[in-house]
Amino acid sequence: MTDHEPTVLELGLPDPVRADGLPARVRIHEVGPRDGLQNESTALPVDVKAEFIARLAAAGLRTVEATSFVHPKWVPQLADAEELFPRVSGLPAEYPGLRLPVLVPNERGLDRALTLGAKDIAVFASATETFAQRNLNRSVAQSLEMFAPVVERATAAGVAVRGYLSMCFGDPWEGPVAPDQVVAVGRELLAFGCTELSLGDTIGTGTPGQVEALLAAFSAAGVGPERLAVHFHDTYGQALANTLTALRCGVSVVDSSAGGLGGCPYAKSATGNLATEDLVWMLNGLGIETGVDLAALASTSAWLAGHMGRPSPSRAVRALTGA
Amino acid sequence: MTDHEPTVLELGLPDPVRADGLPARVRIHEVGPRDGLQNESTALPVDVKAEFIARLAAAGLRTVEATSFVHPKWVPQLADAEELFPRVSGLPAEYPGLRLPVLVPNERGLDRALTLGAKDIAVFASATETFAQRNLNRSVAQSLEMFAPVVERATAAGVAVRGYLSMCFGDPWEGPVAPDQVVAVGRELLAFGCTELSLGDTIGTGTPGQVEALLAAFSAAGVGPERLAVHFHDTYGQALANTLTALRCGVSVVDSSAGGLGGCPYAKSATGNLATEDLVWMLNGLGIETGVDLAALASTSAWLAGHMGRPSPSRAVRALTGA
Structure with missing residues (x-):
């Protein structure tokens, strides 16, 4: 999958919609190296992380969130961001169209990312006040004030900014979250x-x-699905059914994590992301293009599971690799 | 959930369809004690199986496939059918509307089931020739010849017969299966x-x-979704997305297995059924009535997982019970 003409995805043209209402292609935003690893108790060596990202690119993924420039005190698993990023930042020369976004929590994080030459960043906000206070130590309004200059400075530097919005459906303290609040x-x-x-x-x-x-509430507010991505965790086994629903509503960017990284299947709470392999299996079956070589990807996740010291929580990975 | 007026489900009235195209209620056909346990390597004591079935009924499930009258040589896990069935056959007196179907492979199995007073049976056919030969040791046509007198005699005795059709989507030897062949x-x-x-x-x-x-092929052949149930295994993580799709096509009977029994999560191939808890979580969220008490059900699966000596493969069970 590494030696090919630029696809429509790489050229950034809009995604066509098929007669059955599903997108003709889906851009997978692979979050395993960032959202996945940050929620795992095992901290991997930087060499393994760099190889993981390179293998994801070789398997055809074209958006791989590489790491986070959050303070190491808060996310020790990603404390090696300064060391890791330079090891992978040359990959786009090898894989045309590859983007390697990094998470930045504030202007200090942006400075670090820009210094290392990041071309894409992401900021992380909360839809609920309780989670904003607990995760960001400030109100929703205060967190938005913190992000405004980050987005502005990044944009001025030619860096694209993705906004993550967490707790869009339920919040452990507040319960179900009203769509209007999220919008x-x-x-x-x-x-x-x-x-x-x-x-x-x-x-x-x-x-x-x-x-x-x-998605209907966003649409009613003038925000169409072409500006939205979905990011599901499989805690209650709902991630793929929810993703299918979002695709039917016109969304064509889906976040997922290779091998379902992000929650140990043996631990009390298996809060892993949607597994990229389970997603690709469905999209392949639906004839929706992703550019991903599923066998290479599953093999990568099985390899990483060895480094994690446990089987992958992805059902497709286990079925495909016997891991 | 055990002390209530008869519901529409119990009265056998047709299921209404909601404005969003989904059924207002779903009848869950719980297959854990039969399809689940027959595919587990652990053989449970008959006391545990009887308690499992009683707890499923107490949790509000109203169709619980109890066991199989197949020859013990082929399914040693269910060799205790003659001992188990009389221990649970009184449950419908306690839980009005409860059905306890049993699988019968042939007339000999039917005789055993009728002797014990079974009111509902199921037969098990294959959509593909290869699986018919490997699983039933005869061709599809020959297996249908074997089932014809079973269905006829059961019906004459006032016993309802469910037909299982396996390999309706893919076959390990034949690959994708053509819808017309299944129909x-x-x-x-x-x-x-x-x-x-x-x-x-x-x-x-x-x-x-x-x-x-x-489902479209069945409909074109004059078989509407009201005569169909769906039975998905979660080997590649697709079961709930497939179930949602079937619901949108008008199906309102869904097979699932408490706790995702039917495939060990640690074994090479995790071929478990769709977990009933993952299904109920989705249906509850969609406001679709099932009559199931999810907490009681998840607690039952966590209890059974203790007897199986491993955690439940159901994500919802792990999230709800910490098992």
Whole structure:
């Protein structure tokens, strides 16, 4: 999958919609190296992380969120961002169209990312006040104030900014989250200049009706599915059904994590992301183009599972590799 | 959930369809004690099986496939059918509307089931020749010949017969299975007098487009979704997305297995059934009535997982119980 003409995805043209209402192709935003590893208890050596990212690119993934420039005190698993990023930042020369976004929490993080030559960044906001306070130590409004100059400076530097919005469906303290509340925060992130908004079901409680309702609320507010991505966690086994629902609503960018990284299947709470392999299996079956070589990807996840010291929580990885 | 007026489900009235195209209620055909346990390497004591079935009924499930009257040589896990069935056959007196179907492979099995007072049976056919030969040791046509007198005699005795059809989407030897081939065998089972046809994705490879295509093929052949059930295995993580697709096509009977029994999550191939808890989580979120008490069900699966000596493969069970 590495030696090919630029695809429509790489050229950035809009995604066509098929007669059955599904997108003809889906851009997978692979979050395994960042969202996946940051939620795993095992900290991997930087060499393994760099090889993981290179193998994901070789398997055909064209958006691989590489790491996070958050303070190491908060996410020790990604404390090696300064060492890791230079090891992978040359990959786009080898794989045309490859993007390697990094998460930045604030202007200090942006400085670090820009210094290392990051071309894409992401910021991480909360749709609920409780999670904003607990995760960002400030109110939703204060966190948006913190992000505004980050987005502005990044955009001025020619760096695209993705906005993550967490707790879009349920919140462990507040319960179900009203779509209008999510839309209000999401619109602010887009107004700052975020080019894409990723709607996160951080605790995995959402179901397909909520997905439809939230996407309808965004649409009613003038934000169409072409500006949205979905980001599901498989805590209650709902991630793929929710993703299918979002595709039917016109979304064509889906976040997932190779091998379902992000939650140990043996631990109390298996809060892993949607596994990229389970997603690709469905998309392949539906004839939706992703550019991903599923066998190479599953083999990568099985290899990484060896480094994690446990089987992959992805059902497709286990079925395909016997891992 | 055990002390209530008869519901529409119990009265056997047709299921209404909601404005969003989804059924207002779903009848869950719980297959854990039969399809689940027959595919587990651990053989449970008969006392544990009887308690499992009683707890499933207490959790609100109203169709619980109890066991199989197949020859013990082929399915040693269910060799205790003669001992188990009398221990649970009184449950419907306690839980009005409860059905306890049993699988019978042939007339000998039917004799055993009738002797013990079974009110519902199921027969098990294959959509593909290869699996018919390997699983039933005869051709598809020969297996249908074997089932015809079973269905006829059962029906004459006032016993309802469900027809299982396996390998409806993919076959490990034949690859993808043509919808017309499935429809042809399925129509014969219905013509014999089966009251319901359960379409099985025995190896779990199916994806939502195949589900739509198969249900459309049945509809074109005059078999509407009200006579069909779906039976998905989660081998590649597709079961819930496929189920959602079937619901949108008008199906309202769904097979699932408490705790995702039927495939060890640690074994080479995790071929478990769709977990009933993952299904109920989605249906609850969609406001679709099932009559199931999810907490009681998840607690039952966690209890059984203790007897199996391993955690439940159901994501919802792990999230809800910490098992």
